[in-house]
Amino acid sequence: MLDAGRHPKINLLSYCEVEEVSGEVGAFQVKVRKKARYVNEDLCTGCGACVEKCPTTVKDTYNEGLGERTAIYKYFPQGIPSTHCIDAENCRQLGQGKKCGICAKVCQANAIDFEQQDQMLDLEVGAVVLATGYDVFDPSVIPEYAYDRIDNVVTAMEFERLLSASGPTHGHLDRPSELALRAEVAVLEKDLNKVSRQIDRLEEKHGKKTAEFLKEFEAGKAGEDEDFERWATLAEKQTAAEKVLAPLKKREAAAQTAKNLAFIQCVGSRDFRFNRFCSSYCCMHSVKEAMIAHEHDNQTTSSIFCMDLRAVGRGFEEYKLRGGKSSNIKYVRGRVAEITEDEAHNPIVWYESTTSRQVDHETFDLVILATACVPSAGTPKLADLMGVELDQNGFFKTDPFAPLDTTRPGIFVCGCAQGPMDIPESVAQASSAAARAAEVVATVPKAAAGGGE
Numbered sequence: 001m002l003d004a005g006r007h008p009k010i011n012l013l014s015y016c017e018v019e020e021v022s023g024e025v026g027a028f029q030v031k032v033r034k035k036a037r038y039v040n041e042d043l044c045t046g047c048g049a050c051v052e053k054c055p056t057t058v059k060d061t062y063n064e065g066l067g068e069r070t071a072i073y074k075y076f077p078q079g080i081p082s083t084h085c086i087d088a089e090n091c092r093q094l095g096q097g098k099k100c101g102i103c104a105k106v107c108q109a110n111a112i113d114f115e116q117q118d119q120m121l122d123l124e125v126g127a128v129v130l131a132t133g134y135d136v137f138d139p140s141v142i143p144e145y146a147y148d149r150i151d152n153v154v155t156a157m158e159f160e161r162l163l164s165a166s167g168p169t170h171g172h173l174d175r176p177s178e179l180a181l182r183a184e185v186a187v188l189e190k191d192l193n194k195v196s197r198q199i200d201r202l203e204e205k206h207g208k209k210t211a212e213f214l215k216e217f218e219a220g221k222a223g224e225d226e227d228f229e230r231w232a233t234l235a236e237k238q239t240a241a242e243k244v245l246a247p248l249k250k251r252e253a254a255a256q257t258a259k260n261l262a263f264i265q266c267v268g269s270r271d272f273r274f275n276r277f278c279s280s281y282c283c284m285h286s287v288k289e290a291m292i293a294h295e296h297d298n299q300t301t302s303s304i305f306c307m308d309l310r311a312v313g314r315g316f317e318e319y320k321l322r323g324g325k326s327s328n329i330k331y332v333r334g335r336v337a338e339i340t341e342d343e344a345h346n347p348i349v350w351y352e353s354t355t356s357r358q359v360d361h362e363t364f365d366l367v368i369l370a371t372a373c374v375p376s377a378g379t380p381k382l383a384d385l386m387g388v389e390l391d392q393n394g395f396f397k398t399d400p401f402a403p404l405d406t407t408r409p410g411i412f413v414c415g416c417a418q419g420p421m422d423i424p425e426s427v428a429q430a431s432s433a434a435a436r437a438a439e440v441v442a443t444v445p446k447a448a449a450g451g452g453e
């Protein structure tokens, strides 16, 4: 990516959207909207001073909503170009008409530009390659897996963010139930501190401690003062908040990182209710994730529940066996029927082992769903714009004998936009698609432009 960003023959247009495509192979005209970032990317040094001071926080979509980001932000640390962007909808100044502009005040490079507008770019290209990837299947439509009801059932993508050193927990396997508890404690502590500060001021003003005041107040001996009713109410609030906080803080102190993990395969894949196809990469990413979790903490054990583990690729079977031998991974052959939860927020997996032919259940710290690879949300709109067809699963349609060619000459596809595949295969396809596009650009334009030959 870094090389592509620096390449003199590659013009990287990020934060852009194709709006119109006309023409034909060898001579397409493409209209592209370059969206306003409200940050001048030529001036922004990527120092992050604006991020430190921005007072607005929202859920961080890059971290799957498990952490927070500010209204001015960088989508992810390694992004190219290394620039920032203001999320106009959530920015106090741009989206809410409030006075703020703190980012502009702290930006030494003068890169903030609240007046920046979208720009329309007109491109003349000989060929187009669609590389728009995939989306992760939403498991909340499978009621028996309780993804939207049990905090400690997460998707593999969420799990990868938890495992990542640059993720919301800096690589510690903190469970979502504990993250929610921590957030609840932080809010309650903030409220309690506010009440305590008000009480401190009243104690100082009246020269006595609250306990002493309450004794007098309750006995009707406190006398007359406009502060006294409020003081008594604040004291009551403080006692109630402390009562609520104490057991939560005890639970927070006792919380441990997740060590006993369950991976459920084929969530939304190979399932006639959702997608009949195999998503091809999820068996191996579950083995990888279980191995990384074990590298973080060698007490970690993992059970991978699968109909069959598809280790298709050179060295993949050996990798799977190594996981079983050295990383405490147990492979359980069987489809999971249901996930429930105990009082300590531990998920319980109910399944039939097709090897022992026994129905069984087991309690885990965390369950990870290997969700299917589905067409990215914008695929139908893009297909319409490009004038290409989709296949029965909603990915861009190709010919089995020309797997990079869409149904429109000069428009190619690679990677998961064409169907589920892993990174090596996506990269190989990307090179092939680039070669196909170069071939077209070198040969077709003359004919398309009416130049003969």
Ligand SMILES: Cc1cc2nc3c(=O)[nH]c(=O)nc-3n(C[C@H](O)[C@H](O)[C@H](O)COP(=O)(O)OP(=O)(O)OC[C@H]3O[C@@H](n4cnc5c(N)ncnc54)[C@H](O)[C@@H]3O)c2cc1C
Pocket: 016, 017, 018, 131, 132, 133, 134, 136, 156, 157, 160, 281, 285, 288, 376, 378, 382, 414, 415, 416, 417, 421, 422, 423, 424, 426
């Ligand atoms: C949890 C998980 C773990 C995985 N781990 C591994 C692994 O360890 N090894 C491995 O080989 N594979 C792994 N995979 C599979 C891997 O993610 C895919 O093989 C790979 O990302 C496919 O690359 P791609 O470029 O086709 O698509 P993507 O990576 O999805 O990239 C597509 C890009 O296009 C952008 N885009 C989408 N629509 C538009 C649009 N309309 N206009 C402009 N841009 C658009 C998207 O924002 C995205 O940046 C994993 C998958 C998952 C879900």
Ligand code: SF4
Pocket: 053, 054, 055, 056, 071, 072, 086, 090, 091, 092, 093, 094, 100, 101, 102, 103, 104
């Ligand atoms: S104007 Fe304020 S809220 Fe908006 S991005 Fe700048 S610092 Fe954040």
Ligand code: SF4
Pocket: 265, 266, 267, 269, 270, 277, 278, 279, 280, 281, 282, 283, 284, 308, 309, 310, 370
């Ligand atoms: S790769 Fe494995 S988990 Fe994914 S759909 Fe295929 S069999 Fe199921």
